[in-house]
Amino acid sequence: MEKTLKKFIKNKIKQDFLQYDFKINNFYKLLSYISLKNILMFIVNYNNKLYFIYSDGDKRKKIIFNIFKKIIILLKNKNIINKNFFIPFFVSDSYFYHDNDIPILIEAKPCNKKGILFPDITNFCFKINNNKYNYDEFINLIKKKCKLNLIKKPLLYFKGANTGADKHNIRLKLYELSKNNQNYKINIGEKFIPIYKFCKYKYLLNLPGNQPWSYRFMQILNMNSLVIDINVLQSYNNGKTFNDKWITFFSNFFIPNKHYIEINYKWIENITPDSNVIEIYRELNNIFNYYEKYNNEYNKIVEKCMKQVSYFNIYVYQYTIYKIILHFINKLYEYNDEHEINKFIEEIINLV
Secondary structure, three states, X not given: OOXXXXXXXXXXXXXXXXXXXXXXXXXXXXXXXXXXXXOEEEEXXXXXXXXXXXXXXXXXXXXXXXXXXXXXXHHHHOOOXXXXXXXXXXXXXXXXXXXXXXXXXXXXXXXXXXXXXXXXXXXXXXXXXXXXXXXXXXXXXXXXXXOOOOOXXXXXXXXXXXXXXXXXXXXXXXXXXXXXXXXXXXXXXXXXXXXXXXXXXXXXXXXXXXXXXXXXXXXXXXXXXEEEEEEEEEEOOOOOOOOOOEEOOXXXXXXXXXXXXXXXXXXXXXXXXXXXXHHHHHHHHHHHHHHHHOHHHHHHHHHHHHXXXXXXXXXXXXXXXXXXXXXXXXXXXXXXOHHHHHHHHHHHHOOO
């Protein structure tokens, strides 16, 4: 593994865990959120048996459980872990706003919020045309379908469902604004298009849906195109405070305006009108005109991005989860004795 990436992983895990007090009383608070059991889950190892607590609900839960299960079994077989433990997860596009002090694993969060990030599930199980791919298989598919010498169409491209229409409404408004602009090709809610076909275009848009983060960001960074990310800064209290940029585990390994382009857009719930999306549209036009004029600048940023993504493979994601599991167990036993941990585990097992 590339040393810079390995260092990034270790520092990111340390940073996420340092935010929390791992005393068992914090975890008992999770039991009061029984109404959220469709988007909460626990993985438990007790007396050498694995339990999946709150398995119903969001379909991503089973994928997460199977990903962690394989790595836990591997660690147990190597006798690296031999203690009882539990790991809580919040499985949703949204953030666990209910209690910012409970140590819980999540796939994405605003930078200014707590949360223990883990690599998102698409790195282990990504579906195209009813076929499932892990990260390495997906990259091989991209290389096969997208030849590096492909002459790309000079278009700003996006394909996706009309999600987020009840919030930022960026996808639909941008589609409407760009309908008569020959520099755009935006498809909203139309027939399925395999993601590997995106590589035909010079500019790929990463637009927010229900929340301002997406699984596809890492995937389109691999397409040898210029990625433009719309970073929505949300406010749910009339503009008094704003969420920072939403990130996944590896987001900050990629630097805006070095590996991709980022456009910031402030949005206040029930206040910001949909018409403000014209600000994004104008900025996109400026970006397109600039990089079409200065092709060397376009090549620089795309080449830097491709070098950065070349460090990744399925082992990187497995290694990251392996380190997170060990760190979580160590923190549990640093703050609590074995009796306290076992007592809590017995209570959550009895929930099933």
